[in-house]
Amino acid sequence: MTFTPGPRTARALSTALLGAVLALTGAACGGEAETESETASSDSAAPDLGQNLDRIRLTEGVSYTMEDGSGGMVTIRLTGHEKGDEPSVEISVAPEEGPAAEHTLRLGEELEIGGEPWRVSEIGLSDSSSQPSSATLTRGGEDGGE
Known part of the structure; x- marks a missing residue:
């Protein structure tokens, strides 16, 4: 017997997947913001121009x-x-x-x-x-x- 997800299960899985993607995206953006706000140091990259x-x-x-x-x-x-x-x-x-x-x-x-x-x-x-x-x-x- 194979399991076929119903509409509620499929919706719950897609919502969970969307939440995970948003959480990872937010974490990645948060890390970049911290890097840009750090004070100038010799090993940090300067803006291009x-x-x-x-x-x-x-x-x-x-x-x-x-x-x-x-x-x-x-x-x-x-x-x-x-x-x-x-x-x-x-x-x-x-x-x-x-x-x-x-x-x-x-x-x-x-x-x-x-x-x-x-x-x-x-x-x-x-x-x-x-x-x-x-x-x-x-x-x-x-x-x-x-």
Whole structure:
């Protein structure tokens, strides 16, 4: 004799399956939210481009504009890099009014953007011309903004 589920049993099984899928999806989403809200650390991935709280990830050749402390705009651009024993990046900082300033910085060095210190916390150099290099800046300098 084989068991054939009735309409109530089938409905109960599909409801249980749907609940399990929703629970797993919610758990997966919850884990991602916690990861994104963690504070900046050297082993956490920076956003692909742009600003995330106190971090900016710049990609070579792409301009990023942000508001400075006085309400003006500042354009930041990773303009080049230098490979070697101590790799460095060239970053242009151009306030809304005034000339751009070029900075050549190594990992851990600081520059001022909009009146605030920013530290080079990550340098990603590319070996190919098809992949641009990148740099991550962390607000607040050595103390991490705290």
